[in-house]
Amino acid sequence: MARSSSGFVAGLTVAAIAVVGFLAYQASANVPDSLGKPQAKKSAPVTTSKGPQQNKKKPAVLPGGSGTGERVVYSIGDDRVWLVGAGNKVQRTFKVTPGTVDPLPGTYPVTSRTASATGSDGTPVEHIVRFASNGGVVIGFSAAIDGSTPKPDTSKKLGGIRESRADGTAMWEFATSDQKVVVVK
Structure with missing residues (x-):
């Protein structure tokens, strides 16, 4: 036995x-070919603004109340994202085009990732990084495969936050599962 x-x-x-x-x-x-390869970009110095709106001349300035440590910071009011690495250094910042449903301000973990799919607006997208939901609408970052970032159809509830393909690749490499995403106004 x-x-x-x-x-x-x-x-x-x-x-x-x-x-x-x-x-x-x-x-x-x-896995993207560039994962694990050294990045040539230098980190911008980290400073913090006193309010939620950014200094348009200094986009590397993190919004006040955006936390500490490694994280993705998303400003609803500025339609901007910061990828903040070790030592609280901004590795990359870029503009995004939000969907019609915003996440509520707060801190969220990355809950799921998908290499490619069709977005809620019917556009083929890649590097989908989901982190929140609001009113039953799932919210996440993605890049349209055709590189477009059009304004969303306001007659629909859309949670996709569009970024360029290059920014989408950077997000995909940075925001792995459970990565902290801080949403500010």
């Missing part, structure tokens, strides 16, 4: 290892 039980456990172990190996292979197929 003990012998056949050992064989059963060994069989389950082999099957589990095979499944994990298969999943790892699939995950590696979706």
Whole structure:
């Protein structure tokens, strides 16, 4: 009895290892080529504004109340994102085009990511990073595969926050699962 039980456990172990190996292979197929490669861009110095609206001449200035540590900061009022790395340094900042439904101000974890799909507006998108919902509308960052960032159709409830393809790639590489996203006004 003990012998056949050992064989059963060994069989389950082999099957589990095979499944994990298969999943790892699939995950590696979706990893961007640039992941893990050194980035040539220098970090902008971090400063904090006193209010939620940014100094338009200094977009690297983080909004007040945007937290500390590694995080994505999204300003609803400025339609701008900051990718903030270790040492509280801005690695990248860029403008975005919001959907028609904004996330509420607060701190959220990245809840899911999808390499490519069709956006809620019917546009093929890539590098989808979801982090919130509001009124049943899922909210996340994405880049249109055609590179467009048109104003959204205000007759629809859309939670997609569009970014350029280059910014979408940077977001995808930075905002992995459970990464903190801080939304400010």
